[in-house]
């Protein structure tokens with residue numbers, strides 16, 4: 500299975516130079532085998548530039564899965580749809596259009612809601628599927644729906660609500676569970692344990708995406724890395740809102756499994 504990171508806060512690959520890849524605050528990844536685009540980044544500029552540079556036609560994805568409603572994951576939706584000529588299935592949480600806010604550096608509330616309406620999506624031929632419960636794309640690929648939070652704390656950081664719309668993508672692989680997460684607001688333990696519950700698997704093979712360590716105290720980061728060490732995954736890619744310090748903590752705790760994310764990073768699982 501092949502996953503490419505299309506939008507990320509970081510540019511880490513030397514090939515970013517020759518391919519002219521762009522990074523921006525946000526996250527998007529493409530799951531090639533199932534033609535799923537998971538998130539779209541903040542503006543659409545990085546997404547479309549990087550798709551083109553990496554040879555992924557905007558018409559290729561058959562599914563657009565939205566991890567949660569924050570603009571750094573949904574801000575590229577309009578540009579992506581505008582670049583397509585085919586309709587698409589878009590799977591998002593029921594809460595997609597609920598207003599979202601975060602407290603900025605100055606203490607002021609920042610609006611981080613989606614910048615499109617349901618009517619706009621329909622005018623673009625989107626088949627919008629709003630979910631709350633787990634949603635099967637195929638037998639082995641499941642959108643989590645709202646994630647139960649009974650195994651650990653949420654990671655909300657500067658966001659003013661608990662982000663009940665946070666959804667991971669769970670892929671059943673012969674080596675165990677693959678978890679793809681956007682911002683990880685549900686908290687790592689909840690995202691992984693709910694994945695076990697939903698898929699019936701009990702081995703974590705890989706976790707890729709935003710783990711939202713930004714703004715967490717060191718003790719909490721240690722709790723999460725200890726939890727992950729206990730699950731002995733083969734591949735751990737914390738990126739985007741995992742933050743630079745969080746990425747370093749993962750590298751120290753899981754040196755064998757750790758891989759660097761960044762735009763253009765490709766994982767063959």
Ligand SMILES: [Fe+2]
Pocket residue numbers: 525526569571572681682709739740
């Ligand atoms: Fe995010």
Ligand SMILES: [Fe+2]
Pocket residue numbers: 567569682684
């Ligand atoms: Fe977020």
